[in-house]
Amino acid sequence: MDPRIEEHAKILVEWSTEVKKGDMVGIRATPEAHELVVALYKKIAEKGAIPITVMSTEEMDRAFFDGADDDTIKRAPTHFEALLEKADVIIALRSPGNTKALANVDPKKVIQRDVAMKRVMDLYLSKRWCLTVHPVPALAQQANMSMDEYEEFVYNATLLDWEAESKIMNKIKEHLEQHKDIRYIGPETDLHASTEGRIWIASDGKHNMPSGEVFTAPVEDTVEGKILFDIPFLQQGKVIEGVRLTFEKGEVVDFSAEKAEATLKEIIEIDEGSRRLGEMAIGTNRGIKQHTLNMLFDEKIGDTVHCALGRAYKECNGTNESAVHVDMIKTMHDGEIIAGDEVIYSKGKFFYER
Amino acid sequence: MDPRIEEHAKILVEWSTEVKKGDMVGIRATPEAHELVVALYKKIAEKGAIPITVMSTEEMDRAFFDGADDDTIKRAPTHFEALLEKADVIIALRSPGNTKALANVDPKKVIQRDVAMKRVMDLYLSKRWCLTVHPVPALAQQANMSMDEYEEFVYNATLLDWEAESKIMNKIKEHLEQHKDIRYIGPETDLHASTEGRIWIASDGKHNMPSGEVFTAPVEDTVEGKILFDIPFLQQGKVIEGVRLTFEKGEVVDFSAEKAEATLKEIIEIDEGSRRLGEMAIGTNRGIKQHTLNMLFDEKIGDTVHCALGRAYKECNGTNESAVHVDMIKTMHDGEIIAGDEVIYSKGKFFYER
Numbered sequence: 001m002d003p004r005i006e007e008h009a010k011i012l013v014e015w016s017t018e019v020k021k022g023d024m025v026g027i028r029a030t031p032e033a034h035e036l037v038v039a040l041y042k043k044i045a046e047k048g049a050i051p052i053t054v055m056s057t058e059e060m061d062r063a064f065f066d067g068a069d070d071d072t073i074k075r076a077p078t079h080f081e082a083l084l085e086k087a088d089v090i091i092a093l094r095s096p097g098n099t100k101a102l103a104n105v106d107p108k109k110v111i112q113r114d115v116a117m118k119r120v121m122d123l124y125l126s127k128r129w130c131l132t133v134h135p136v137p138a139l140a141q142q143a144n145m146s147m148d149e150y151e152e153f154v155y156n157a158t159l160l161d162w163e164a165e166s167k168i169m170n171k172i173k174e175h176l177e178q179h180k181d182i183r184y185i186g187p188e189t190d191l192h193a194s195t196e197g198r199i200w201i202a203s204d205g206k207h208n209m210p211s212g213e214v215f216t217a218p219v220e221d222t223v224e225g226k227i228l229f230d231i232p233f234l235q236q237g238k239v240i241e242g243v244r245l246t247f248e249k250g251e252v253v254d255f256s257a258e259k260a261e262a263t264l265k266e267i268i269e270i271d272e273g274s275r276r277l278g279e280m281a282i283g284t285n286r287g288i289k290q291h292t293l294n295m296l297f298d299e300k301i302g303d304t305v306h307c308a309l310g311r312a313y314k315e316c317n318g319t320n321e322s323a324v325h326v327d328m329i330k331t332m333h334d335g336e337i338i339a340g341d342e343v344i345y346s347k348g349k350f351f352y353e354r
Numbered sequence: 355m356d357p358r359i360e361e362h363a364k365i366l367v368e369w370s371t372e373v374k375k376g377d378m379v380g381i382r383a384t385p386e387a388h389e390l391v392v393a394l395y396k397k398i399a400e401k402g403a404i405p406i407t408v409m410s411t412e413e414m415d416r417a418f419f420d421g422a423d424d425d426t427i428k429r430a431p432t433h434f435e436a437l438l439e440k441a442d443v444i445i446a447l448r449s450p451g452n453t454k455a456l457a458n459v460d461p462k463k464v465i466q467r468d469v470a471m472k473r474v475m476d477l478y479l480s481k482r483w484c485l486t487v488h489p490v491p492a493l494a495q496q497a498n499m500s501m502d503e504y505e506e507f508v509y510n511a512t513l514l515d516w517e518a519e520s521k522i523m524n525k526i527k528e529h530l531e532q533h534k535d536i537r538y539i540g541p542e543t544d545l546h547a548s549t550e551g552r553i554w555i556a557s558d559g560k561h562n563m564p565s566g567e568v569f570t571a572p573v574e575d576t577v578e579g580k581i582l583f584d585i586p587f588l589q590q591g592k593v594i595e596g597v598r599l600t601f602e603k604g605e606v607v608d609f610s611a612e613k614a615e616a617t618l619k620e621i622i623e624i625d626e627g628s629r630r631l632g633e634m635a636i637g638t639n640r641g642i643k644q645h646t647l648n649m650l651f652d653e654k655i656g657d658t659v660h661c662a663l664g665r666a667y668k669e670c671n672g673t674n675e676s677a678v679h680v681d682m683i684k685t686m687h688d689g690e691i692i693a694g695d696e697v698i699y700s701k702g703k704f705f706y707e708r
């Protein structure tokens with residue numbers, strides 16, 4: 001087996017979910033992730049814990065949607081819920097065979113199914129859980145890479161010294177929390193917001209692998225200024241690029257995009273919350289050097305910031321509500337991040353690197 | 355999708371397990387069976403039932419054994435048990451990627467794990483359950499066939515009119531139950547036993563797919579005579595061939611094999627029960643015309659009989675106990691099956707075909 005797969009499994013079991021003796025561990029995986037599942041079984045067994053794996057693919061979901069009537073779509077999977085109730089740890093592997101298997105399902109059905117799966121999601125989030133990616137051809141294709149390149153990319157992002165990464169992120173978090181606001185400055189960008197009463201979270205690989213971001217929810221009506229997001233991202237099957245947003249009293253008052261502006265417009269107009277920011281964050285993972293249209297990686301790219309229109313995280317004391325949470329990313333090599341009177345980041349370096 | 359896969363799924367859902375509205379269905383599958391899982395999801399959803407799939411491979415089991423200490427091997431998977439408790443139907447797909455992944459695991463560990471999995475097995479058997487095969491390269495290889503040939507073989511065996519097959523098997527069962535003994539006659543063969551107080555079961559595709567056998571447990575100490583099993587079979591990784599057994603008062607008093615006689619000897623000497631017959635049966639599936647070293651198929655070959663050394667089925671009122679249950683098969687084209695004074699089968703035909 002590729003030793004990188006074994007290292008990946010070790011990080012998931014030891015760092016992310018801290019599997020210990022007697023734990024009941026649930027894995028969610030596609031057939032394409034079998035090798036990582038095998039590596040996880042060995043590591044989990046070494047800890048004295050017991051694994052079980054649920055196979056889940058979008059092709060299976062598609063077949064379910066094709067066969068189910070409205071009643072069936074709304075029926076909760078009580079046997080799956082029972083499994084999750086007894087689980088201590090959940091490790092979810094994203095490793096699709098085909099990222100488009102659900103493309104032609106009526107979105108209303110998908111939303112109805114999400115409602116029926118709410119208890120499953122709540123149970124997930126009540127455990128020690130982590131989401132990761134196992135490199136597969138469908139994701140290499142989405143990233144515009146060969147499999148060999150994509151494997152390099154994934155393992156450069158994940159096989160880090162997470163204890164050291166965590167220390168860095170927590171240092172940034174501590175400095176940000178000494179101040180009451182945050183400001184991003186750069187080309188066509190000067191955006192600021194109050195963070196008073198809000199919590200900054202260091203995302204250090206416990207729930208996302210890779211991780212590498214420090215994030216908060218800004219005070220909703222204090223976001224002011226403009227920003228240019230120069231990294232493309234996927235939404236509703238479209239690549240949106242070159243987004244410019246202008247905020248007044250927390251609301252988007254002007255916007256444009258170099259590509260797929262109509263999709264951006266749809267997002268902003270979905271509901272009241274989707275025209276406000278639910279998140280402001282700093283990407284810190286320098287193992288990730290390019291975007292791949294996969295938000296799990298892109299929002300963590302080192303030397304970037306990102307903002308999300310829509311739903312805020314309650315853990316940050318955020319209050320913005322929305323049906324969506326759409327992240328948009330900006331490179332910061334030419335930019336500055338300022339909190340209160342402190343320059344957190346400037347000329348490619350954080351305060352602790354100067 | 356190959357329409358035969360859809361037909362296979364339909365038989366499993368409608369005939370074997372009779373999935374109905376509101377059922378919670380558990381599927382056990384390998385990655386290699388993904389296509390049949392997809393077909394099953396559509397059929398299950400059409401019935402108004404909810405599927406979940408547990409991924410299970412021998413490579414995963416091997417990794418678990420490699421990592422686990424004695425305590426861990428003995429620990430029951432309570433999260434898996436919880437899932438099974440809530441399930442109404444279990445469909446297990448045999449479709450290995452590699453049939454030899456457990457070849458080098460200490461057999462003691464495998465037995466210990468079986469003990470820890472006892473409640474899982476009991477729960478399985480307490481549901482509407484069915485075991486089937488999805489054609490995969492590893493099984494084609496074991497069967498000495500190309501994938502195309504093997505697919506033909508599997509679907510010829512499974513895609514039958516099971517209602518018609520069931521009628522035939524039940525007709526045979528009814529005739530056998532009008533008598534108090536059973537006798538197999540053929541080349542180098544004249545074996546008889548009492549079946550008084552025992553139950554004949556028509557295995558018509560509810561628990562095995564394919565199926566096609568009518569079986570009972572003979573009265574243990576009444577088996578007398580000799581028999582030549584002319585179809586090879588796999589045991590402990592060895593192909594055993596040309597087995598000749600002689601019985602007196604129910605016990606093997608003489609035995610030989612043209613190939614792997616030492617393995618046959620080991621089996622017979624395992625315990626008290628392994629030198630007695632736990633099963634006598636008639637294969638009725640004429641869709642199966644050749645052996646493939648896979649007992650799920652081989653014991654059902656049309657125009658054969660088989661006997662098993664070892665454990666008897668309680669459902670037949672059998673009492674023989676043993677750690678093993680080893681089936682051995684004999685072609686009957688030149689043979690006769692007689693019950694009481696009735697010729698059940700002779701010259702290639704059952705009584706109802708004459």
